[in-house]
Structure formats: structure tokens, C-alpha cells
Amino acid sequence: MNPSPSTSKVVPLFALEGRDDDALMALSRTRREAFDVLVGRHQQALLRIAAKYLGDVATARDACQATFLEVYRARHAYRPLGRFPFFLRRVLLNQCHLVARRGGADARLAALDVAPDAPPPPDALILAEERRQLVEAEVSKLSEKLRAVIVLRYAGGHTLEDIAEVLDVPVGTVKSRLFAAMQALASALPGEAP
Amino acid sequence: MTDTRFDELVKLSEGEVTARRAEALRAELATSPTLRAEQARLEALVAALEAPAPRLEGLDLRDGFWAMADAAPAPVRSGPGLRVAAALAVAAGLALVTATAVMLRDDGVREKGASGAELTGFEAWVLRDGQVTRLGPTMHRDDALGFSYRNLPGSSARAIMVYAEDAAGRVFWFYPAWTDPGARPSAVPIGVSNAPVRLDEAVRHELSPGLLTIHALFLDTPVSVVDVEAGRVRAPRAASVTVEVLP
Numbered sequence: 001m002n003p004s005p006s007t008s009k010v011v012p013l014f015a016l017e018g019r020d021d022d023a024l025m026a027l028s029r030t031r032r033e034a035f036d037v038l039v040g041r042h043q044q045a046l047l048r049i050a051a052k053y054l055g056d057v058a059t060a061r062d063a064c065q066a067t068f069l070e071v072y073r074a075r076h077a078y079r080p081l082g083r084f085p086f087f088l089r090r091v092l093l094n095q096c097h098l099v100a101r102r103g104g105a106d107a108r109l110a111a112l113d114v115a116p117d118a119p120p121p122p123d124a125l126i127l128a129e130e131r132r133q134l135v136e137a138e139v140s141k142l143s144e145k146l147r148a149v150i151v152l153r154y155a156g157g158h159t160l161e162d163i164a165e166v167l168d169v170p171v172g173t174v175k176s177r178l179f180a181a182m183q184a185l186a187s188a189l190p191g192e193a194p
Numbered sequence: 195m196t197d198t199r200f201d202e203l204v205k206l207s208e209g210e211v212t213a214r215r216a217e218a219l220r221a222e223l224a225t226s227p228t229l230r231a232e233q234a235r236l237e238a239l240v241a242a243l244e245a246p247a248p249r250l251e252g253l254d255l256r257d258g259f260w261a262m263a264d265a266a267p268a269p270v271r272s273g274p275g276l277r278v279a280a281a282l283a284v285a286a287g288l289a290l291v292t293a294t295a296v297m298l299r300d301d302g303v304r305e306k307g308a309s310g311a312e313l314t315g316f317e318a319w320v321l322r323d324g325q326v327t328r329l330g331p332t333m334h335r336d337d338a339l340g341f342s343y344r345n346l347p348g349s350s351a352r353a354i355m356v357y358a359e360d361a362a363g364r365v366f367w368f369y370p371a372w373t374d375p376g377a378r379p380s381a382v383p384i385g386v387s388n389a390p391v392r393l394d395e396a397v398r399h400e401l402s403p404g405l406l407t408i409h410a411l412f413l414d415t416p417v418s419v420v421d422v423e424a425g426r427v428r429a430p431r432a433a434s435v436t437v438e439v440l441p
Binding site: 032036039040043044047048051052057060061064065068069070072074081083087090091093094097098128129131132134135136139144150153154155157160168175178179182183185186187189 | 197200201204205208210235236238240241242243244245246247248250251253254255260263331332361403404407436
């Protein structure tokens with residue numbers, strides 16, 4: 001079955017002789033190297049967002065790889081409008097939504113976050129790490145809409161305007177979701193000494 | 195401390211309070227231990243939200259990516275699974291054909307495809323809130339889609355089929371619409387024309403967020419939807435476009 005017709009040009013058969021094969025393989029490698037550059041450029045930003053969304057590094061890595069795989073497969077259809085980072089984050093959030101709905105953000109690899117032979121960290125770092133894990137647990141309880149805004153704002157460091165474009169909603173909607181999410185998260189965080 | 199005060203501090207941090215109110219809040223922060231405690235709570239929350247998980251920096255998604263890309267199954271499923279998925283979707287009443295006429299513009303029919311593509315092409319249109327616009331890189335999941343095509347003199351194509359597949363391999367038929375699982379609708383007959391021709395109905399499916407690839411097959415002889423899904427059809431002229439369905 002081939003209901004996914006190719007949109008690429010047809011290569012005449014006589015071009016596939018001898019050394020032409022090498023040329024075609026080199027062309028393929030060049031494309032892969034170009035995509036590797038793209039992955040290298042964006043992967044850390046995406047990993048931060050996905051890890052905060054899913055609360056688990058290994059699951060976040062899977063979601064990010066699935067994101068790049070989806071983008072790679074759709075590369076022929078991509079329209080160069082200069083909005084690739086927004087497109088990339090939309091695809092990532094969809095992947096995170098799917099993973100979260102499947103229950104993928106469980107604690108199966110949480111133990112990997114602690115290096116077994118590392119020296120004990122100072123108390124302040126332990127407290128900060130405990131707080132990070134506590135907050136991420138609360139983030140995972142937020143609705144998809146609130147969670148997307150929170151992770152894009154703080155893990156992604158994006159402006160409210162950029163978040164609005166990623167989510168295709170008005171900026172006012174982003175603000176109301178952000179404030180609602182912060183209220184929900186604050187209620188779970190113990191008070192701090194001034 | 196009330197939630198209202200915390201909310202106000204969040205808005206202050208985002209620059210979402212008036213200049214006068216911001217000045218008043220800063221003055222209160224200088225004198226009120228209670229408000230400072232609330233500010234400390236906000237700062238701790240933001241710090242926790244911004245803190246990356248340990249071991250993130252060491253990850254490189256390029257490790258093993260190509261092995262995964264080469265090994266992963268293509269997004270299009272073949273064989274009975276695809277047919278069953280489509281039949282179930284139809285049986286579940288997921289295909290809703292709207293009767294709304296789509297008024298399409300007569301310009302800009304995009305050409306794509308292999309040999310002979312200069313003679314055929316198709317364009318997708320979005321019907322939303324009674325307005326028709328050209329399909330862009332994104333669409334809403336409840337948008338209806340309409341289509342126009344070009345089949346210029348000299349083309350041997352005499353029928354068209356339009357369907358879409360999502361990332362999960364689900365198939366959605368637009369032309370012909372497939373609403374009866376017991377039927378075997380055939381390709382829509384077309385003639386040749388110097389001008390783009392619109393297909394008069396917009397079709398709305400229940401789509402899932404994610405990438406959706408729309409295919410148009412231009413056929414010399416009509417075939418059925420079952421033939422396409424069974425893989426018995428290889429259209430000499432085909433075109434496709436991918437759009438992202440937003441949540």
C-alpha cells in the first residue's frame with residue numbers, strides 16, 4: 001500500500017548507476033547533517049520544556065525525540081515562514097500531551113536523577129531540589145492548558161506574546177491561564193521566611 | 195495572606211499592574227514582613243519552575259536519532275489495520291459531512307507531485323465560522339476542509355480522491371466522503387478545465403491534535419476507497435500537503 005504519495009521529483013533510472021549512488025548517498029548524509037544541526041540548536045530548550053511538563057527526564061527525552069522525528073518526516077511539507085521555533089514547540093506540546101495522557105510521566109526513572117556515588121550536596125541544594133520536585137509534581141496536576149503556559153513561560157523562558165503565538169490564543173488568555181496556574185501552584189508550596 | 199495578594203505579586207512580576215499600584219506594592223514590600231514572605235514564596239516558586247532537572251545538559255538527542263528514524267515504522271499504516279481503523283471511524287459516526295457550500299477563489303491552485311504535476315494540482319481551504327480561507331500551516335480541530343483542483347487540458351486524469359492521515363495512522367476521507375461502512379464509494383469523476391474547479395462541500399472530521407497529511411490522487415480510471423486502503427492503487431499523479439491540527 002502506498003497512500004502516501006511522494007511529493008519529491010522522480011529520479012530517472014539512468015541516474016542510479018555506479019558512482020551516482022555515492023553522490024546520492026552523500027546528498028542524503030548532507031541532509032542528515034543539516035537536520036543534526038537543527039536538533040543541536042533546539043534540543044536543550046525543548047528538553048527543559050518537556051522535562052518540566054512531564055516531570056521526568058527519560059520521558060522528556062522520548063517526547064523530544066518523537067518531536068524531531070515528526071518534524072523530520074514532515075520536512076517536505078514545511079513552509080519556511082520564519083516561525084520554526086513556534087512550530088517546533090507546538091509539535092513538542094502535542095507530544096507531551098500524548099505522553100501525559102498515556103501515563104508516561106510516571107516515576108519509573110526518577111531514581112536516575114540522583115547520581116549514586118555523588119557526594120552529598122549542601123542543605124540549600126537539597127532544599128532547592130526537593131522544592132523543584134514538589135513543584136513539578138504540582139505542575140503535573142494542572143490541566144493541559146495551564147501546564148502548557150507555565151512550562152513555556154518558566155522552563156522555556158518565553159514571553160507572553162510568544163506563548164500566545166505558540167498556542168494560537170490571545171495574549172489575554174495566556175495571562176489568565178498563567179495567573180490561574182500560579183495560584184494553583186502557590187497553594188501547594190509552603191511559605192517562605194521573608 | 196490572601197490569594198489575592200499573591201496574585202497581585204505575580205502580576206507585578208509580569209508587569210501587569212498599573213504604575214501607581216506597582217509603586218504602592220513596592221512600598222509595602224519594604225515595610226510589611228507578611229507581604230515580603232509572600233514575595234519570597236513567589237520567588238521560590240519561580241526558581242523551582244525555572245530550575246532544570248538534573249542531567250538534562252548531558253543529553254544529546256542526536257545519539258541514536260537516525261537509528262530510530264530509520265527503524266521507526268512509516269506514519270502510514272498498510273493492510274487490514276488501516277482499513278479497520280477507517281471503518282471503525284466511519285461506523286462510530288466520526289465523519290460529519292456538512293452541507294455548507296464553499297465559495298472558493300479561482301486563484302492559486304498549488305501544484306505538487308511527480309510527473310505530470312503541471313497539469314494537475316489541488317488546494318485546501320478552511321471553513322470556519324462561515325468564512326473560507328486558504329489552508330495555512332495550522333488549522334483548528336473542528337474546522338471543515340474544502341478543496342479545489344486543477345486538471346488542465348492534456349491531463350489524462352478523470353477522477354480525484356482526497357483523504358488525510360494523522361500521525362496515528364487514522365484515515366479520514368473527504369472525496370468521496372465515506373459515511374457508510376458497508377458502501378464502497380468510488381473516486382469523484384472530474385473533467386478537464388482551464389480554470390480551477392471547486393468541490394462543493396466542506397467536510398468536517400473529528401481530528402486529533404498533531405500533524406495531518408492531506409493527499410489528493412488524480413486517477414485515469416475511478417477506483418474505490420477500499421482499493422486505496424488495500425494498497426491496490428498507485429496514482430501516477432498525486433499531491434500532498436501537511437498541516438498541524440491545533441488542540
